Amino acid sequence: MEYFDTFVSILGSAIRLSIPLLFTALAGLFSERAGIFDIGLEGKMLASAFAAACVAYWTGNAWAGLGAGILISIIFSLLHGFASITNRGNQIVSGVALNFVAAGLTIVLGQAWFNQGGRTGQVPPEGRFSGIILPGADMMREVPIIGPLYANVISGNNILTYIAFLMVPISWWVLYRTRFGLRLRAVGENPGAVDTAGVSVVWLRYRALIVTGFLAGFAGTYLSIAQSAAFINNMSAGKGYIALAALIFAKWKPVPVMFACLLFGFLDAFANFMQGKSMPLIGEVPVQIFQALPYILTCVLLAGFIGVARPPKAGGVAYTKER
């Protein structure tokens, strides 16, 4: 039973660690399927984490924090669109630039406003998203196997966690069952055809980026006012890139994105758990291996050794109407 308890606790923390990845990877899904590469996911996550923490600190309202996080993330998305859609700039360069702006600005403003070395103030409990105990969690705890799973893994998470998992079928439905989704996928494969059909490529791509900003805003908010109670310097710590890796690992499809994020979250949780412990037969495994594993796996996948990861055809190329 001891092993099972450990397993349940790792699973619980895997879910908590995979939520920001899930929001961000779904965010990236919309822009990349529309043909806009987004290296700037990391920056959006960081900027929205900062905005959410600030507003939640000032208002004491978690939902206001979420709103601010989403707003700032959409603004970053629109800047990316302005550079890469309207001005046909290089999408990678634009994403890299916005990541730096976010990384620098959050610290500069944080220091100027809070004077705590880049931290924001401690957000009061009512300004945070705290865990929700699902009905019957305490009663179920005694039931073997299912009980601990229900009580510790499914119940006790905050509302954003449930929203994240809800976003998976919603994203799928939007992408594959609506007119907007069909056109969005088309514009990522062949913008010329979409243009010929009389649909504005520019407006469609902007809308995709707004969705991206919207979802990435949840990710940042989750980091600063659900997982912790303040913004900390560079708190996204490369999660945006892991989410990008998860998106590629999932071959740009919503449901696989969820599994990829859970896998990477699990690796993260497992690495935390394994720190300083030794495994049977192998001995102590360096924690860095687990940290590097998501990236290694993604490279192996990209190399075409586990199926083929085929990105949207028109990705990374600005659309120019014929002259």
Place this chain on the structure above:
Amino acid sequence: MSTASVPLPGWISYGVIPLLNLILAFFFSGLVVWAIGENPFEALKFLIEGALGRGDAIGFTLFYATSFIFTGLSVAVAFHAGLFNIGSEGQAYVGGLGAALVALSLDHYVPWYVTMPFAVIGAAIFGAAWAFIPAWLQAKRGSHIVITTIMFNFIGAALMVYLLVNVFIVPGKMAPETRTFLAGGQLPKLDWLMALFGLKLGPAPFNVSFIIALVMCYLVWLLIWRTKLGYEMRTLGISPTAAVYAGIPYVRTVIIAMLISGGLAGMMSLNAVMGASARLQVEFVAGAGFVGIAVSLMGRSHPVGIIFAAILFGILYQGGADLSFEMPNITRDMIVVIQGLVIFFAGALEYMLRPAMVRLYQTARGK
């Protein structure tokens, strides 16, 4: 007719437009400073004084610029071949391993000028090796080089932390770093060069790698504009299909371009590891690889432009430290904001001003 196809003279494309973009970037940086409640002009004054006011300040500025020249060249070489190498950061980090291994094994036996050429080769080989797999994946398997180099930055960081914590750490010490190199493994400072201008270097770690960097600038210029390989790389960068049609081997050119790029990034470690700290430390690259992106974009991927852009960023990095001391409200991370804005305006929005400039130019010429 669309303005995109109108040719503009070189002095507008390579002079006026980049300068205007730079001014825009600094304008918005000034807005940020103003929003915090400080005077942007005063901040600029502190920044420039802090970077150029004293001999040791200039030494630090040039020390930073040296690193940025290497990483800027690294990004530029790949860029000429149409490859966007975001991995200079990781390549420089792993390159440090090469430099450190050479320094650690030779410093007991030979003076620095014997160690140096081996260290240059060591750093370049390790940096190039770290670029090899992404290059091979791009060339052979079509994996996007941007993604793979990002992944390799993280893998490299994990690898280096592992090596420093578990292999190179000095027994009994807490800090994850190698032992300090003896004089035979250090690159000497350029105090004599500063003395020529009547300046005292003081504690600034401005060292011989600056000269190596300038030599590399010349070699890169030679490579890109005066050799067959450089011609092939540029052709590939402008039009891959035309290059392949002309019989330029795609796989070979991509891999060689990335190896050179990685090697140049790796050499950045000479400056930081052998020139300044005299030991290999965790995170010694400290973002220089990413600054290389800004430097290369601003310098239009030309070695001369890269030297100027690298010095500008050297000023920002050194002056930024002084600025945060004078104005505690502005942290050193302000330079990251400026760096981001420079990349945004000089890189992503490079075409924004073009239509307006074309109209202005046409009106001025009376068309």
